[in-house]
Amino acid sequence: MAALTENPEKTITDEIERFVSESPGNRQSKIDGSPYFETPLVGYADAHDPLFKEIKKSIGDFYLTPIEILKQSFPEHNTAWVGASVISWVLPIYKSIRKSNRKESRHPSRAWAYTRTYGEEFNNMLRSHIAAFINDRGFPTAAPSLMPLFSVCPTETVGFTSNWSERHAAYVAGLGTFSLSRGLITRKGIAMRCGSVVTGLKLTPTPRVYQDYRQNCLFYNSGTCGKCIARCPAGAISKDGHNKDICMAHLMEIMVMADSYDAAIPGCGLCQTAVPCEAEIPVKVE
């Protein structure tokens, strides 16, 4: 069994990459057997990073910091969790799936709907696998999105929201910045799913190479682009940002078609495809 004594960041990154590359769960079994996701990006954050408290302040008391998650998940450990960490990953959506969604103008392609449903099931497998991988090596580890304490709640500040945000965790772990369409633009683009675990294991944080939380979006860094505004069939994106309620109403319209898709949660993702940030950080024209 690979220990987590020397270079644990490499051991964990290798294991995430291995699982994504080898697991049958990462295969489009209903289409052609190609993967849902390409090689992942992995980032690490200090669970005590002050940004988690800032996120709590902006979302509300409902949001749980990593330390609160560890305390609630492992009450038998009477500790301040010094050295605890967050491990975050980005699963870039496979090229043929992105291509299929580019052609759509109102509802997602079948491959995109499968990715949102069955690809996310694989992401859950990865969450469980990595939590078990580290737990088995002696460090208490939990996947917040899979835990009984995970919930979605209406808030006064940001509408319906969950008490753990995979995208915010990825942002703190140096993996990307937020966009006009409220996605996260990573080195592999905005068309991705992300996941995380919180662990008592001490890991070296990944440097955040950005100065601003919206740095990778052309609209915010140079006042250009705005392509996602026209891509949204519901009018949920404007120069003022993303309207969660309008987006949600469109997602509900698509949910009614779940049976015909044979996918419980078809999603949408039109604003993540056929846009300059789809699969990379778009280049700012000076």
Ligand code: SF4
């Ligand atoms: S399409 Fe353009 S404006 Fe919209 S999120 Fe991507 S980079 Fe930003």
Ligand code: SF4
């Ligand atoms: S903002 Fe919502 S409704 Fe609009 S394209 Fe994106 S996911 Fe679809």
